[in-house]
């Protein structure tokens with residue numbers, strides 16, 4: 001479980017108990033109250049590795065934005081999606 005997933009779980013369970021070690025990191029990213037959970041979910045999704053849709057042995061497309069990615073890329077340079 002990554003730190004954003006833990007923070008999301010914490011928000012979901014109790015708005016008042018956000019772990020202090022995540023507070024600054026999370027709050028800096030989430031400025032609009034009503035968008036908090038949606039944005040956190042987005043961070044969770046982006047931080048969760050997804051498989052490249054391979055077009056050949058060397059390259060493929062990002063599962064989130066369909067941008068072109070190379071075999072071995074850890075992140076999509078277009079949208080920041082973490083890749084397996």
Ligand SMILES: [Zn+2]
Pocket residue numbers: 062063064065066067076077078079080081
């Ligand atoms: Zn992408």
